[in-house]
Amino acid sequence: MAEGVKPRVKAPKSAAAGEVVVLKTLISHQMESGQRKDKAGNKIPRSIINRFTCEFNGKSVIDVTMESAISTNPYFEFEATIPETGDLKFTWYDDDGSVYEETKSVKVG
Amino acid sequence: MNFKPMTAIAALLLSVPTFAAADADDDVLIVNGETELVTKAPAPAHLDGALDEVMSGWHFRADETQALEMDDFDNPGMLAVEAAAEVWNTVDGSEGKSCASCHDGVEQSMKGVRAVYPKWNDAAQQVRTMEAQINDCRENRMGAKAWKYDGGDITDMVALISLQSRGMPVNVAIDGPVQATWEQGKELYYARTGQLDLSCANCHEQNYGNMIRADHLSQGQTNGFPAYRLKNAKLNSVHARFKGCVRDTRAETYKPGSPEFVALELYVASRGNGLSVAAPSVRN
DSSP states (O other): OOTOOOOEOOOEEEEEEEEEEEEEEEEOOOBBBBBOOTSSSOOOOOOOEEEEEETTEEEOOOEEEEESSOOSSEEEEEEEEEEESSEEEEEEEHHHHHHHEEEEEEOOO | OHHHHHHHHHHHHOOOOSSSOOOOOOOOEETTTTTTTOOOOEEOGGGTOOOOOOOEEGGOHHHHHHHTTTTTOOOTTTHHHHHHHHHTSSTTTTBBOHHHHHHHOOHHTTTTTTOOOOOOETTTTTEEEEHHHHHHIIIEEEEEEEETSSSHHHHHHHHHHHHHTTBBBOOOOGGGGGGGHHHHHHHHHHHBBBBTTTTTHHHHHTTTTEETTTTEEOOOTTOSSSETTTTTTTTHHHHHHHHHHHTTTTOOOOOTHHHHHHHHHHHHHHHHHHHHOOEEEEEE
């Protein structure tokens, strides 16, 4: 597992039915591109978050594929319509097979 | 004719601050929608004749960069602060102590510290920067190895400590025992160096608000340091920034932590007396 990886999410705790809310997510991650070489000239292997998804009550909100040019600590800000009370589930997939998850509940009414 | 919408659009365009001009804007820095920071203040008395108003570097940045500093979630510098908060509670060195062993919670014990640094240390009979003070603690109280003066560990820790003073006015002393050092710093500020023959004042006092190639010159205030720079994706210390500036005049630079840079830091900090501590800030 890569070091110092920590997912963070900023989401409202409550919303009106059908309201469009702003979601902010960030995961601290070194995002080693695989293009760099160490001092001895050996290639440093790629180690990035390659996929990020957000689901609301099991329904896909966003599904992102990341490539090696994405910056360190990838940050995503997007909007979602909240039709009812439920859980937002955020998932990050690491090159090394690790999966990081975060869940936020949003209450309607 | 849809005259009215056109007028509305024109009015809207006028009200949007333009950053094509390099001048400082009039935006207001409110962090997390609650803490308003002082980013413009009347210049301290010792700047009589040099500047009327002192301004945080925040005003010279584009709206998108400014926005990053207005919300702690968006501010990438806060990641470093979080990392340092863990280090604060981590035991290191032969004495089996962490920062918290002596200082308890950083929120209370370090409140207001950043606002008055660099400051005189009576026991050491010298002006101490926060970095010097941290390393003194590490070596003499914790029995740990000193951190590299402008390395990541220490800069993150300075950011954590500085954050506890966010919103408090910078208020470094310039008289009493520090006066000689302060004078030395002033001398350095106005001394031209390097093949380009530039002093700090040539850019940051006489030409702030103008373009330097593709960038905007600020007043070079240090109230926002350590600053997260988008160009290198990490927190940058005051001395690392000094080094970059002096190098850009094509001079041999002083070393981070050297007496010259300590004096310069004290002087430059005093030029920002009255501005809010705004660390960790975001710059390009």
